[in-house]
Amino acid sequence: MDWDKLKVFFAVAEAGNFTKAAVKLSLSQSAISRQISSLEESLGAPLFYRHARGLFLTEQGEQLFKTAREVVVDLSMTEALITDKGDKIQGKLKITSSIGFGAIWLTPKIPEFxxxxxxxxxxxxxxxxxxxxxxxxxxxxxxxxxxxxxxMYGRPFFKAPMGIYASREYLLAHGVPLKIEDLDQHQLVVFGDNSKIPSTDVNWLLSCGRAEGGTRVPYITINNLYGIGRAVEAGAGIACIPPYIASHCHGLIQVLPEVETPLVTFNFVCADILKGSPKIEALYQYLKEFS
Known part of the structure; x- marks a missing residue:
């Protein structure tokens, strides 16, 4: 089987249409379409259902995609290992994180690294x-x-207690909570998308100080921690957010500082096969300096 055609098929199957695959592969849509048609012809079977909403894999396409995925992953991992031989810290490194943590906490530390x-x-x-x-x-x-x-191999590298914050304007208008039960009378801003919840304790503010099973009704829900911080900065209410978020929102005041809040913990995760990589270890040790 032609390896170039297989790579094109895999990209199209992942993207679900020719347009996105063309951008990823830096090819024209017509070139990709010809590659797929040629592959289907050589196999004697259709690989995609063409639909107005995109491309969907046929049963034969599903079988080929499963095999192609294993091949692509194996080659990608092998390439990473081959280019990582020796003690020199060099080569490519791709890092992913949530938007808030990446943009606020991580990126300022990268130039020195x-x-x-x-x-x-x-x-x-x-x-x-x-x-x-x-x-x-x-x-x-x-x-x-x-x-x-x-x-997968993971180890914690960042831990910090979350804090309860509000703006000065909000506290002047609504009063300062003096004990945890006072939160019953306040506007609480919390995380609002359970499918992408960043940690199990992210909405701790709704249940802290309540009888078991009891919960407060949020004033606003937002599916991004930085968005929560900016809403609180603008006077929307009270939120429990990580310190790296609070430090980048202007004029927040910590309330109930004596209350023990959950820790936010970030883990440094990589495929188990890559855990001995010198460049990966170098990044881990560097980021640990800020924990």
Missing amino acids: LRRYPDLNLSFIFSDDVVDLSIHEADIALSSVFVPSES
């Missing part, structure tokens, strides 16, 4: 969607959610 290791080429994917390390969409994930498995 690259000054130490000028032969590295870094790229970043900041997304609140999960980036799949198992198919090598990235080398490293900095994640507050990590489930150990045989194929």
